[in-house]
Amino acid sequence: MMPRTMIKPALLALALAAAALPAAHAQSKKELAAKVVALQMPAVDAMAAGIARDTAGRLMDAAGQALGGVPEDKREALGKQVQADVKAFYDDIVVRLHDSGVKNAPLVLGPMLEEKFTEDELKQIAVWLESPAAKKFQQMGGEMQSQLSRKLVEDTKPAVEPKLKTLEQTLQKRFAQFAPAGAASAPGTAASAAKPAAPAKKK
Numbered sequence: 001m002m003p004r005t006m007i008k009p010a011l012l013a014l015a016l017a018a019a020a021l022p023a024a025h026a027q028s029k030k031e032l033a034a035k036v037v038a039l040q041m042p043a044v045d046a047m048a049a050g051i052a053r054d055t056a057g058r059l060m061d062a063a064g065q066a067l068g069g070v071p072e073d074k075r076e077a078l079g080k081q082v083q084a085d086v087k088a089f090y091d092d093i094v095v096r097l098h099d100s101g102v103k104n105a106p107l108v109l110g111p112m113l114e115e116k117f118t119e120d121e122l123k124q125i126a127v128w129l130e131s132p133a134a135k136k137f138q139q140m141g142g143e144m145q146s147q148l149s150r151k152l153v154e155d156t157k158p159a160v161e162p163k164l165k166t167l168e169q170t171l172q173k174r175f176a177q178f179a180p181a182g183a184a185s186a187p188g189t190a191a192s193a194a195k196p197a198a199p200a201k202k203k
Contacts, residue, residue, distance in 0.1 A: 028119060029114055029119045029122065030110070030114060032119060032122035032123060032126060033109075033110045033111075033113040033114045033117075033122060034106060034110055035122075035126050036109075036113055036122055036125050036126055036129065037105050037106050037109045037110050037113070039126065039129040039130065040105070040109070040129070041101070041102070041105065042138055042139075043138060043141065044101040044102075044105050045098055045101060046141060046142050047101070048094065048097035048098050048100070048101045049094055049097075049098075050145075051097055052090050052093045052094035052097055053090070053094075055090075055093065056086050056087075056089060056090040056093075059086050059089070060082075060083070060086055063082045063086070065168075067079055067082070
């Protein structure tokens with residue numbers, strides 16, 4: 001039997017251990033959430049690169065339209081300069097977006113995971129994300145998104161292009177009424193303004 005003098009200290013130790021359990025549980029859940037966030041960083045990087053790529057793409061589209069108003073003999077050289085400028089812009093913002101993802105993913109996603117998932121669920125998610133199948137799936141994520149995006153563009157191009165041309169013509173007319181006589185067409189509509197609005201007349 002345990003000596004009486006040891007009973008009270010033993011009970012005190014058990015009580016302290018029991019009181020510490022909630023804190024240990026919370027810390028364990030916090031660590032699991034942080035682990036899940038860390039395992040999701042490749043997806044965060046892919047998202048950051050996608051934002052940078054889409055932004056640069058919109059700049060190139062606008063620049064390409066504006067190049068329609070540049071004399072033909074100057075177009076190629078200016079186009080190369082624009083491409084270099086946009087690439088430098090992309091290279092800069094993709095790094096900034098990556099750094100922002102590293103900083104903000106734990107702050108934004110961590111608390112959400114802790115709130116919405118139990119400790120057991122977080123363990124299951126972490127096990128899945130560490131599995132070879134999950135890693136292979138994540139590696140294919142960019143390729144799958146790229147191929148699907150390409151297919152969507154190809155599929156909708158016949159319907160979207162006429163609407164885009166009509167919109168460009170409409171915007172060109174709206175800007176034209178404010179432009180001084182002899183002024184250049186508004187950026188982004190110069191290419192469309194240079195040719196007849198055949199598709200719009202058919203409506």
